[in-house]
Each structure stands twice: as structure tokens, then as C-alpha cells.
Amino acid sequence: MLKVNSIRLTLGKFELKDITFSASKNDSIVILGPSGSGKTSLLKTILGIYSPNEGTIVYRGKDITYLPLNKRQIAYVPQKPTLFPHMTVQENLEYALILNHFPKEEREKRINDILEFMGLEEKRNRLPKNLSGGEAHRISIARALILDFPLILLDEPLSGVDRRKAREIIKLLKKAKEVYNKTIIYVTHNIGDATELANKVIILNNGQIERFATPEDIIEDPKSQFIAEFFNFENIFSGTIYHEENLTFFIPENANKKIKIFLSDDLKLKPNQKITITIRPEDIILSPKKMDFTSARNCFEGKVVEIIENLSSNVKVVLDCGIEITSVITRTSKRKLDIKKGKEICAIFKASSVYIID
Amino acid sequence: MKVKIKHFTKKISLFYLILYLFSMLALFLLVIPILWMVFSEKPQSLIEILKIEKVQLAILTTFFTATITAIVSIFFGISLGYIFSRKEFFGKNFLITLVDLPLALPHSVAGIALLSVFGRYGLIGQIFPSEYGTIFTRSILGIVIAQLFVSAPILIQGARETFDLIDPDFEIFSHILGASSFTTFRKVVFPQTRKSILASTILCWARAASEFGAVVFMAYYPLTAPVIVFDLYNSQGTNAARPVAVFIIIISTILFALARVGARIMMKEDR
Known part of the structure; x- marks a missing residue:
């Protein structure tokens, strides 16, 4: 055409x-x-x-x-x-x-x-x-x-x-x-x-x-x-690649955290290579306590610093885990988890939910 | 729709007092000479003067030449006005100023300028053999050229300003739908501008019919109405010139009124 x-x-x-x-x-x-x-x-x-x-x-x-x-x-x-x-x-x-x-x-x-x-x-x-x-x-x-x-x-x-x-x-x-x-x-x-x-x-x-x-x-x-910023993606972090025992991690700038990431075979990244990652807020689940045995490889403890509610049925929760992580949960979950400012809570997400964007 | 300003107080402010004062002075200056001349003239003398063949011919010549000038000016105005409005080129603003210049020139200066081009020994006049030496200077053509020089800029300026008000996106859109440039102008641009162009044409016609300075230099003969008023005044004094002047005023008033009614009908048609 x-x-x-x-x-x-x-x-x-x-x-x-x-x-x-x-x-x-x-x-x-x-x-x-x-x-x-x-x-x-x-x-x-x-x-x-x-x-x-x-x-x-x-x-x-x-x-x-x-x-x-x-x-x-x-x-x-x-x-x-x-x-x-x-x-x-x-x-x-x-x-x-x-x-x-x-x-x-x-x-x-x-x-x-x-x-x-x-x-x-x-x-x-x-x-x-x-x-x-x-x-x-x-x-x-x-x-x-x-x-x-x-x-x-x-x-x-x-x-x-x-x-x-x-x-x-x-x-x-x-x-x-x-x-x-x-x-x-x-x-x-x-x-x-x-x-x-x-x-x-x-x-x-x-x-x-x-x-x-x-x-x-x-x-x-x-x-x-x-594109991530244009589509209002949250949780965009810049940092470096780190390999340890056949596993690949991402270390955000100015934060002492290791985020387990999943690399596809065609993506060859060298240690210390600078990259940018994003995690969709919908892919981050919140849990009241740290879970050691879960299929999700990333679990960070943090404090709730902001709760953003609008007219939709979802609520945005921002956690300070050394890095600021934003999660989107339902109003029901917010009520059941008793989310309040200052509450300590865990953010959990899979390695495959981390997207390398640059 | 006209909006009336509500007067919340009956007390006249100093501002309005000044407005009224200047308005009355302006009305006195603009209206009284015309009304005084018209109403102090006996109808009998009007009829007498109109029986003179030379006067009849001059009035006919005026209406004929002014009408030709207005028609030619429509083509000039639309062409040049549209190009000035839609095209960008080097020296455009300078050219616009030059085209508008005759409106600001003393009309005797306009007459001399025209003679230097169309006169017997002028730029174009000299091209013609001696037996056609007066082709521009003693002819209807000469009168029309002189009238065009001073009145066409009114239409060119009016048309350009009107075209400027039309969003060029309408034309682009018409092209996208499949229209040629001519169809777009005819169906999209002109219908939106015709009232303003008509108003400019009326002004242009009136300016052409009343032109004295440029015409008297360029083509004293055949006599037009403004020239015959001057001619009669020169040879026989005010009393002889006045009836012709009054007749011109009456005719101009009627034509202006008709043109305004015509424009109003057009506006109603446009809803």
C-alpha cells in the first residue's frame, strides 16, 4: 500500500x-x-x-x-x-x-x-x-x-x-x-x-x-x-553488569544492591559494562516479609515513602530500598497489606522482569 | 451582532464630552459643505446644466471610465493581492510599499509620473508613431490609466489584507481532496473574500470616478466630470461649476447607497 x-x-x-x-x-x-x-x-x-x-x-x-x-x-x-x-x-x-x-x-x-x-x-x-x-x-x-x-x-x-x-x-x-x-x-x-x-x-x-x-x-x-520514558515506564536505573558464579547481576549507580538479571543468549555483555534497565511496576509484587524460597530472584526490603492514588482501581507505591522502586498494586492489596507511609515491606520481582533498554 | 454598551450613569464623563466635541467638528467639516451646496442649488439650474451636451458627455465618460477601471482593478487586485498574500520572495515588502505609494502621492505628482511613461515622449509613449502620439494623452485609455494608477492600489491592498485573513490550510485541504489551484481559488478562497473585495471595488470605483489630479495631467480631454467642474469654474466661475458638482454628489450618493444595499443582500445570502 x-x-x-x-x-x-x-x-x-x-x-x-x-x-x-x-x-x-x-x-x-x-x-x-x-x-x-x-x-x-x-x-x-x-x-x-x-x-x-x-x-x-x-x-x-x-x-x-x-x-x-x-x-x-x-x-x-x-x-x-x-x-x-x-x-x-x-x-x-x-x-x-x-x-x-x-x-x-x-x-x-x-x-x-x-x-x-x-x-x-x-x-x-x-x-x-x-x-x-x-x-x-x-x-x-x-x-x-x-x-x-x-x-x-x-x-x-x-x-x-x-x-x-x-x-x-x-x-x-x-x-x-x-x-x-x-x-x-x-x-x-x-x-x-x-x-x-x-x-x-x-x-x-x-x-x-x-x-x-x-x-x-x-x-x-x-x-x-x-521509549521507556515516553511510555511512562517507572523503575529505570543506570548501572553496571557484574558476573558471579554463572549468574549475571546489575549494580545500580550509587547503590549497594545487586539485581539479578536474565540475559538472552544473543546478548553478550561484558563485566562492568554500563547499561540501563527498567522493571514494569506491575511486575513488582509486595510482601510483608522477606521470602527466601521463591521463584522470583530479586527481593529487596525497604520503606514506603510515597503512595499515589488516583481514580483508577490501582495504587502506586514507592519504596526506598536503597534505590527507589515503584510498584503498582490493587486497592484491595493495599488494604490487606496495610500499606502506609514508613511501613517496612519487601519488593519482589523476577530476573526475567528486568529489561535492558540501553 | 452589534453590542450596545450599557450606560450605568446618566452623567456624561469628560472623556465622552471630548469625543462628542471632536465628532461634531468632524461632522461639520465633512457634511455641511456637501449639504449646503446641494440644498442651496435650485433644481432648475440642475436641469439646465444637464441639457448641455458637453456636461452629459463628461458625466457619461466618468461613469464609463470608472467602471472600466474598477473591472480591471478587480483582476489587478485579485492577482497581485493573492500573490502578495501567498508567496514569499525577495523584496516583497518593498514592492508592496511601492504598489501602495500612489495612495500617498500628491495626485499632481502621480500625473507627472504617468506622463513620463505614457506621454508623447515618455518611456512607452515614444514607441508609438507620431500619428498615435495622443493615444494615451487625449483618450479614454489615458483616463483609465490615470484612474487605475490612483485607485487600483485600494483594491490590491484590500484584496491582499482579505486573503491574509484566510487560513492557507483551507487551500491545502482543497488540494488534498483533489482540487486544482483554480478550483480551490474559485470555490474556497473567493467565496470567503468576495464581500471584502466588493467593498474595495466600490471604494476603487468611487476613487476612480472622483480622480482629478492624475487625469488632468494625463488626459485633460475627453473631459470627465471632475475635470469639467474645474473647467467650468476656470472659464465661468463657481455658479457655473456648482450644478455639475451637485449632480455628481447626488449620483454618487445613489450609487453608494445601491452598492451598500447590494453588499448587505450578499451578506444575508451568506447567512
């Missing part, structure tokens, strides 16, 4: 470097990255708003790298809805269809169908200024779906929409993707949206692809400190 090969784009001091990825039919690719990482520039390059300095973009088997944007047939849903203000909802949708030479009856049918699908039949004669934010976003998505363009690029289309409405639109988008059989590339800051929508995720960092993998793979093993 889409092959982006070694794209380089210079925009003043910013540069997209060596961007290579491909999207197959019906893929949902989410592009994630911090502000200024080049997400929108990448979309605009695929759309033809920016011309790359190097590289090629092949779409439906045709090189479109320098094709004018009105010939590309790639639909776009921008951050703000960009509905033409002098046209009603119906006229906005019809304009797209007229440009693509749909006969009148077909135009009528498609407009009726899409408005019904979006639940916006009653708004067809409204001007954009008389629509709510959520309605305008839905019409903007409808305009992208109504054409036969198989690829839709969405650039943070839910920014400025409240979470409840955003959830509804995400659901609608997932359904629309199936009904209208589209491939989508979706730019967002929201990791929740990404994991819900995507079958593949591109993580951009400073104009380069940091990772292109499935969301499960990334969450399971972030592989880099940047």
Missing part, C-alpha cells in the same frame, strides 16, 4: 532522517513521539505538502514522491477540523465528491450513508460555525471516509476534544476503518489511543524512527530508555 524509503527532509534546523517504513492494506499505524519529533512533518511529506530532499514514497505501486498533492488520493484529517466555513456540512462533503467526479445520485447516497454512520443526519444543513467541536471533528473524519482514497492520514484529530467525546470518536474510527476498509496512519501524543487503534507503532525521536513494532512488543520490551 505505502512504502516510505529512506526519506530525508530538511526544514530549517529540523531534519527528518532516514525514515523507512511500510504500511500494508488495512494496517493501523500510529506515529508516536514528543513535540517536535517530526510526526506532523512526516505526515505532510507523505501528503505532498513538503518535498523530501532524499528518498522515495511509493503508494499503490506508484512513485508519488514528487506528485502534486491533488493527484495523490490520500485522505487527511488534520488537527483542527478545517471544514470550509462558507459551506454547510452537506456542501463540505459534496465538494470532496464533486472534485472526484461522483455523479449526483452517488453523491446523495454517500452523503446520506456517511451522515447516518456518524449519527449527524440532522446537522447536514448546518454551517461549521454552528457545530460543536466533537461534531466538527466527526464531519472532518466523514469527509476523509466518503472518498475512495484507501489511505487516511490523521494528525492528532482529537486534540481539544474532551476525553469522553474523544473515546466515542476513537470507537467510531475503529468501526469506520472496518466498514470502509481503510488503511490509517494516525499521529497522536496519547499512548492509550495508540495502543487501542494500532497494529503497528512508529516511535519518532528527533526526526528519526526510534522503533517500528507492534504496541505489544513495545510495551513488553521498550528496548531504549527514550
Whole structure:
């Protein structure tokens, strides 16, 4: 469907470097990255708003790298809805269809169908200024779906929409993707949206692809400190490798602790080599007393220094064990373990729960 | 929707007193000369003066040339205004200043500048053989050029400022949907700017019809209404010039009112 090969784009001091990825039919690719990482520039390059300095973009088997944007047939849903203000909802949708030479009856049918699908039949004669934010976003998505363009690029289309409405639109988008059989590339800051929508995720960092993998793979093993931090991973420690009697340990900087780690065969690390590790808070269990016989190789005693509760059913507990370890437990566990600030408790985790990320 | 400011006190503040004072002075200066001239003129003298063929011709020439000027200015204004608004190039701001300059020039200076290009021995005028020596200086074409020089900048400036207000993302989006540049302009940009362009066109037309300085230097003949007022004043005094002046005021008022009604209808159509 889409092959982006070694794209380089210079925009003043910013540069997209060596961007290579491909999207197959019906893929949902989410592009994630911090502000200024080049997400929108990448979309605009695929759309033809920016011309790359190097590289090629092949779409439906045709090189479109320098094709004018009105010939590309790639639909776009921008951050703000960009509905033409002098046209009603119906006229906005019809304009797209007229440009693509749909006969009148077909135009009528498609407009009726899409408005019904979006639940916006009653708004067809409204001007954009008389629509709510959520309605305008839905019409903007409808305009992208109504054409036969198989690829839709969405650039943070839910920014400025409240979470409840955003959830509804995400659901609608997932359904629309199936009904209208589209491939989508979706730019967002929201990791929740990404994991819900995507079958593949591109993580951009400073104009380069940091990772292109499935969301499960990334969450399971972030592989880099940047991704771990971006995905709000806790328990990221830098330190050195230490071998003892066929076992491998990690010694965090400025702490007299040994964390047993598991090394896969293909990962050859030398003694004293500097590395960074992460442990998912969900993989750390808390126990009131030290357990000598457990399958988990790591057990650290510490004091509770912070308890973070929000509206979810989970609670974050931060322990000072010489290093600060964060664990996530349920409210029930918190009650049963009688977790309080200053309470002494053990943090237990398996060697295989330690991921080397750098 | 107009919002009325509520007056919480009946006491007039010093600030409003100053505003009222200057407003009354401005109204006196702007309105009284026109009203006084119109109402002190006998209808009979108006009818008499309009029977003179030279006057009829001058008024027709004025409306004809001003209309041609306004139409040409629409093309100038849209083209240059759109390019100035959308394209970036070296010296753009300097060029914008140059284009706006005729609005600030004394009109006699504008007339001399035009003569140096279109006059018999001017830059372009000298290209034409001697039998066409007055092609610019005694012709409708000459009048239109003079009017364009002083009034087209109004439309160019107005159009540029209006195009600046339209988010270029709308155009990019129209292209993405498959539209050409011309279709995008016709269907997306122009409908959003037509009211402002119409308003600038009315101003441009009025400026062209009332132009005296540049026209008198460039093409004294055929006479236009402003020139014939001057001509009659010079040869026969104020009493002879006044009826023509009054007639121009009446016609201008009617046309302005019609244009405003037209613009209001357009606004209603746009909801």
C-alpha cells in the first residue's frame, strides 16, 4: 500500500532522517513521539505538502514522491477540523465528491450513508460555525471516509476534544476503518489511543524512527530508555553488569544492591559494562516479609515513602530500598497489606522482569 | 451582532464630552459643505446644466471610465493581492510599499509620473508613431490609466489584507481532496473574500470616478466630470461649476447607497 524509503527532509534546523517504513492494506499505524519529533512533518511529506530532499514514497505501486498533492488520493484529517466555513456540512462533503467526479445520485447516497454512520443526519444543513467541536471533528473524519482514497492520514484529530467525546470518536474510527476498509496512519501524543487503534507503532525521536513494532512488543520490551520514558515506564536505573558464579547481576549507580538479571543468549555483555534497565511496576509484587524460597530472584526490603492514588482501581507505591522502586498494586492489596507511609515491606520481582533498554 | 454598551450613569464623563466635541467638528467639516451646496442649488439650474451636451458627455465618460477601471482593478487586485498574500520572495515588502505609494502621492505628482511613461515622449509613449502620439494623452485609455494608477492600489491592498485573513490550510485541504489551484481559488478562497473585495471595488470605483489630479495631467480631454467642474469654474466661475458638482454628489450618493444595499443582500445570502 505505502512504502516510505529512506526519506530525508530538511526544514530549517529540523531534519527528518532516514525514515523507512511500510504500511500494508488495512494496517493501523500510529506515529508516536514528543513535540517536535517530526510526526506532523512526516505526515505532510507523505501528503505532498513538503518535498523530501532524499528518498522515495511509493503508494499503490506508484512513485508519488514528487506528485502534486491533488493527484495523490490520500485522505487527511488534520488537527483542527478545517471544514470550509462558507459551506454547510452537506456542501463540505459534496465538494470532496464533486472534485472526484461522483455523479449526483452517488453523491446523495454517500452523503446520506456517511451522515447516518456518524449519527449527524440532522446537522447536514448546518454551517461549521454552528457545530460543536466533537461534531466538527466527526464531519472532518466523514469527509476523509466518503472518498475512495484507501489511505487516511490523521494528525492528532482529537486534540481539544474532551476525553469522553474523544473515546466515542476513537470507537467510531475503529468501526469506520472496518466498514470502509481503510488503511490509517494516525499521529497522536496519547499512548492509550495508540495502543487501542494500532497494529503497528512508529516511535519518532528527533526526526528519526526510534522503533517500528507492534504496541505489544513495545510495551513488553521498550528496548531504549527514550521509549521507556515516553511510555511512562517507572523503575529505570543506570548501572553496571557484574558476573558471579554463572549468574549475571546489575549494580545500580550509587547503590549497594545487586539485581539479578536474565540475559538472552544473543546478548553478550561484558563485566562492568554500563547499561540501563527498567522493571514494569506491575511486575513488582509486595510482601510483608522477606521470602527466601521463591521463584522470583530479586527481593529487596525497604520503606514506603510515597503512595499515589488516583481514580483508577490501582495504587502506586514507592519504596526506598536503597534505590527507589515503584510498584503498582490493587486497592484491595493495599488494604490487606496495610500499606502506609514508613511501613517496612519487601519488593519482589523476577530476573526475567528486568529489561535492558540501553 | 452589534453590542450596545450599557450606560450605568446618566452623567456624561469628560472623556465622552471630548469625543462628542471632536465628532461634531468632524461632522461639520465633512457634511455641511456637501449639504449646503446641494440644498442651496435650485433644481432648475440642475436641469439646465444637464441639457448641455458637453456636461452629459463628461458625466457619461466618468461613469464609463470608472467602471472600466474598477473591472480591471478587480483582476489587478485579485492577482497581485493573492500573490502578495501567498508567496514569499525577495523584496516583497518593498514592492508592496511601492504598489501602495500612489495612495500617498500628491495626485499632481502621480500625473507627472504617468506622463513620463505614457506621454508623447515618455518611456512607452515614444514607441508609438507620431500619428498615435495622443493615444494615451487625449483618450479614454489615458483616463483609465490615470484612474487605475490612483485607485487600483485600494483594491490590491484590500484584496491582499482579505486573503491574509484566510487560513492557507483551507487551500491545502482543497488540494488534498483533489482540487486544482483554480478550483480551490474559485470555490474556497473567493467565496470567503468576495464581500471584502466588493467593498474595495466600490471604494476603487468611487476613487476612480472622483480622480482629478492624475487625469488632468494625463488626459485633460475627453473631459470627465471632475475635470469639467474645474473647467467650468476656470472659464465661468463657481455658479457655473456648482450644478455639475451637485449632480455628481447626488449620483454618487445613489450609487453608494445601491452598492451598500447590494453588499448587505450578499451578506444575508451568506447567512
